[in-house]
Every structure is written in structure tokens, then in C-alpha cells.
Amino acid sequence: MTARTLRQMLARTPVMPVLTMHDARWAADLAQALVNGGICVFEVVMRTPQSVAALRAMLEATPDADIGMGTLLTPEDLQTARLAGAKFGVSPGLTPDLAAAIEATKFPFLPGVATASEVMQARSRGLKELKFFPANGSAGANWIKDMSSVFPDVLFCPTGGIRPADIPAYLNLANCTTVGGSWVVPQDMLGDRDWAGITALAQQARAFRPE
Known part of the structure; x- marks a missing residue:
């Protein structure tokens, strides 16, 4: 099967959970709970x-899911993510060294931006799928709406403080198909291994863009 582009991956979900894992023993169960709820x-x-x-563990449990690795700050981090099997990388920003590593590896990557100048810098490197953060x-x-006329070829994935009530305002924009958020997997539910509860939250997230 031909690998999906980053834009194709983002188009698969209206909400991309951002996961902090303190115990890998429950990673496979968590991935399956998300997929069961329609988030892949x-x-x-x-x-x-x-x-x-x-x-x-997540990749093994849910092979059709597109699972990325975030908070990649250096070329070494990017290499770690690639060797682990991540389908894409995410960073809070972009440095010249990190941009060079992305170019060299052709690794699907979602760098963070917060200003028009940073969008221009990322775009000059061929990166047109960008995380708006925070x-x-x-x-x-x-x-993001204001950026649409200036950078019509750029797709944004906003993250940082987004709650369910905020999501429709983003998904109504042509240059935003996906938002990121940690609310889909609350740490207390993860600690309690409440897979049914997490699946229910995933279903709520999936419903922002019905099939």
C-alpha cells in the first residue's frame, strides 16, 4: 500500500489526540480504544x-492507524521517531537543523508556527502542513481564517487549549481539517484504564466530522 501523505493522514480524523504515556504497558489497549471509537x-x-x-506497542496493536511522535526538537529526536516506526513527526517550532533533517529524510512532518513569518519560513522549506501552537x-x-488568503496552499492543525466547544469554529475553515487535543484521553481515565470511557470520548471526537 502506498504510504499516505501527511495531508491525507490529517484528513482521516477531525480530532488528533495528543498522548502523554507514562506506562507503555497500556499503550496497545489505549490505541485499540481510540480506534474502536473511530479515531485512527x-x-x-x-x-x-x-x-x-x-x-x-500502539503501531503493533493498530497497524492501520497513523501514529506520529511529537515534541521532536532536534534531528536526533526525528531519527528516534523514524526508527520507532512513527508515521509522522510533530514539533512546537522549527529550527534550521530540524528543517534540514526533515528535508533530508522526507519524513512527514508537522512543525509548529505562531506567526506569519514562521509560516513563510516553514513554507520555504516545502512544509505546507503546519501546527498552529498555541x-x-x-x-x-x-x-487561521486570516491566513487562508495569504497562504492558500497551507493546511493548519491547531493545538493548545482547544476544548470540544471550540472545535466547530476550526473545522468550518477550509484550511483546517484537524485539531489536536489531549482531552480525548484524560490522564485519570488512562490511569484507571477506562477503555470504554476513552472509546466514548473518541466517538464524541469523531462525530465532529461524520462519515
Whole structure:
């Protein structure tokens, strides 16, 4: 099967859960709970010692899911994510070294931007799928709307402080098909291994863009 582009991956889901994994033992069950709820694209952040093991367990449990790795800050982080099998990478920003590594590897990548200048810098590197961060709830929807006429070829995925009530304002924009958020997998539900509850939240997230 031909690998999906990043834009095709994002189009698979209206909400991309952002996951912090402290215990990889439950990663496979979590991935299955999300997929059971209709969410097949999610990001595991590289902020804990268990993140790489969790990513690998999720990929094995849900092979059709597109699972990325986030908080990639350096070329070394990018290489770690690639070797772990991540389908794409995510970062809060973009440095020249990281941009060069993305170009060299052709790894699908979602770098963070917060200004028009940063959009221009990423776009000059051929990166046209960008994370708008921090979105600060619904506040970022107007910014993304304003960018549509200036950068009509850029697709934004906002993250940071977005709650369910904010999502329709984003998904109504032509240059935003996906939002990121951690609310789909609350840490208390994950700690309790409440897979049914997480599946229900995934179904709620999926419903923002019905099939």
C-alpha cells in the first residue's frame, strides 16, 4: 500500500489526540480504544521514558492507524521517531537543523508556527502542513481564517487549549481539517484504564466530522 501523505493522514480524523504515556504497558489497549471509537490518527509526545515503547506497542496493536511522535526538537529526536516506526513527526517550532533533517529524510512532518513569518519560513522549506501552537482555545480560529488568503496552499492543525466547544469554529475553515487535543484521553481515565470511557470520548471526537 502506498504510504499516505501527511495531508491525507490529517484528513482521516477531525480530532488528533495528543498522548502523554507514562506506562507503555497500556499503550496497545489505549490505541485499540481510540480506534474502536473511530479515531485512527494520534500523536505520542516524546516527553517520558516510555514514549518510544508506547509508540511501538500502539503501531503493533493498530497497524492501520497513523501514529506520529511529537515534541521532536532536534534531528536526533526525528531519527528516534523514524526508527520507532512513527508515521509522522510533530514539533512546537522549527529550527534550521530540524528543517534540514526533515528535508533530508522526507519524513512527514508537522512543525509548529505562531506567526506569519514562521509560516513563510516553514513554507520555504516545502512544509505546507503546519501546527498552529498555541491555539489558546477558540482564539486561534480567527488567525487561521486570516491566513487562508495569504497562504492558500497551507493546511493548519491547531493545538493548545482547544476544548470540544471550540472545535466547530476550526473545522468550518477550509484550511483546517484537524485539531489536536489531549482531552480525548484524560490522564485519570488512562490511569484507571477506562477503555470504554476513552472509546466514548473518541466517538464524541469523531462525530465532529461524520462519515
